[in-house]
Amino acid sequence: MRDPIVAAQHDSPAVALGPTALVFGVIAALTSFVFSPFALIAGGLAVTLGAAGMHYARQGVGRMWTATLGTLLGTVGVLGIATLLGAWSA
Numbered sequence: 001m002r003d004p005i006v007a008a009q010h011d012s013p014a015v016a017l018g019p020t021a022l023v024f025g026v027i028a029a030l031t032s033f034v035f036s037p038f039a040l041i042a043g044g045l046a047v048t049l050g051a052a053g054m055h056y057a058r059q060g061v062g063r064m065w066t067a068t069l070g071t072l073l074g075t076v077g078v079l080g081i082a083t084l085l086g087a088w089s090a
Contacts (some may be wrong), residue, residue, distance in 0.1 A: 004013060005033035006086055007055070010034040012056075012061050012062075013047040014052075014053070014062055015045050015061060015078045016058065016062075017049050017050070017053030017056060017061050018050070018051050018053035018054075018062050018064075018065075018066030018067035018070060018077060019068060019070075020024075020049050020053075020070070021045075021046045021047075021049040021066065021067055021070025021071060021074065022046075022047065022050075022066045022067075022070035024042040024045045024046035024048035024070065024074060025042075025043070025050065025052045025069065025070040025071070025072065025074040025076075025077065025086060026044070026071025026073055027039075027046075027077075028040075028042040028043035028046055028073060028074050028076070028077025028078065028080075029073045029074075029076045029077045029080070031077070032076065032078075032080030032081045032084070033080050033084060034078075034079040035081070035084055035085075035088075036081075037080075039077045039080065039081045040077075040078065040081050042074070042077060043074040043075070043076075043077030043078035043079065043081070044074070045074070046070050046071065046073060046074025046075075046077065047071055047074040047075055047078065049066075049067075049070065050062050050067045050068065050069075050070040050071030050072075050074060051067075052067075053066065053067030053070070053071075054067040054071065
């Protein structure tokens with residue numbers, strides 16, 4: 001009888017969550033202080049994808065540092081645009 005075909009752990013799309021969060025986090029952090037709508041969108045995506053990446057990294061799929069750094073940079077981007085909007089509206 002043949003073995004079933006199963007994807008290996010390194011073939012999982014979850015491996016790309018951390019690096020994707022890192023890219024979106026860098027975009028969010030760099031564009032947050034120039035009032036760019038990309039900062040809010042990229043920051044939200046970085047936080048979401050980074051949290052999912054950290055979940056999978058705890059299970060051994062992907063790397064923890066890229067997901068954590070992407071989440072932190074996304075948070076900086078969202079807080080930066082929120083601070084800018086708060087200062088602008090006051």
